Amino acid sequence: MSICKGIAGNRGRNPKGIFIHNDAGSGYADAAHYRNWLPTHNLENGFAHYYVCSDGTVQAEDDKYGAWHCADYDGNMNYLSIEVCQSMGNLEVFKKNEETALRLAAQKCKQYGIIPNAGTIRLHQEVAATACPHRSVEIHHGASNTKAYFISRIKQFMGENVSVPVHNTSGNTVFHAASMVSKGNPGIIFTYAVQLTDGTILPPVNNLEDFAGITGRSIANAAIKVNKGSVKYQVHILGGGWLPWVTGYDWKNHNNGYAGNGKAIDAVRVYYDTPEDIVSKYGYQRAQYRVSPVNSGYYPWQFDDETGNGQDGFAGCFGAAIDRFQLF
Ligand SMILES: [Zn+2]
Known part of the structure; x- marks a missing residue:
């Protein structure tokens, strides 16, 4: 409260x-x-x-x-x-x-x-x-x-992946502590790509230089990697449930190279593990990502798997297929 x-x-x-x-x-x-x-x-x-x-x-x-x-x-x-x-x-x-x-x-x-x-x-x-x-x-x-x-x-x-530590009045941290020690940019680059339900694999995107997807066409699978630290991710099947977490990035590896089973997805969850050297220099960093329902505007940004303050732990809404994905 x-x-x-x-x-x-x-x-x-x-x-x-x-x-x-x-x-x-x-x-x-x-x-x-x-x-x-x-x-x-x-x-x-x-x-x-x-x-x-x-x-x-x-x-x-x-x-x-x-x-x-x-x-x-x-x-x-x-x-x-x-x-x-x-x-x-x-x-x-x-x-x-x-x-x-x-x-x-x-x-x-x-x-x-x-x-x-x-x-x-x-x-x-x-x-x-x-x-x-x-x-x-x-x-x-x-x-x-x-x-x-x-x-x-x-x-x-x-444009920077940093956040402000916020405390409630009892002194508990509400957000991850980050920018108290943060000056500058830790240079984290997420690379991500999606495959549409018709099987088309689209070119990879780095951070916010573009979005992954094509407006009006539903996304089935996603692959994500990062240049520093590690990332894990999973997708939620439209009309189904969450698939297991994935940590790899390889369209040929059906076990751990991408998230998805070829069916339309309606939600994505991404979690970034910050390596020690970045924590000590810049504080904890988070995956910041969003999706848009087909032919509609983006939902709000989601940070890692956080809940509260308008976040529900993942990006997306069960029951609505998505056509665009962004991550940085
Ligand atoms: Zn005032």
């Missing part, structure tokens, strides 16, 4: 964008502070989903619920909210928190299929009479420059 317990209501659908706030708090208003303060705070005076601080990020509310963060019904209900904390304190600390907040925003954009643009990445002052996000606006020279900077930085982070 989240600390704010869904008090602002259940959205019943994915968030359509993200508001970036500055908390107007001192250098001492860190995660330890928010963890103590939130449970005693009168929530009607406002709260956000995430508080990004120098000592960690606190999640105060589950993504599926609204939060009273911007005094605007649509904003509160349909957008996630991220507070860049310690905005009255040391500039370098604030800048680091802002980077982490934008990285978290990128992770949320990927998770919910949000495309960063002027309509999805929002500032508090667009909908209410406030200087928020005051410090960001000051250092990026005005609201419109700030917004443009947020959008471009989020897009940049979306």
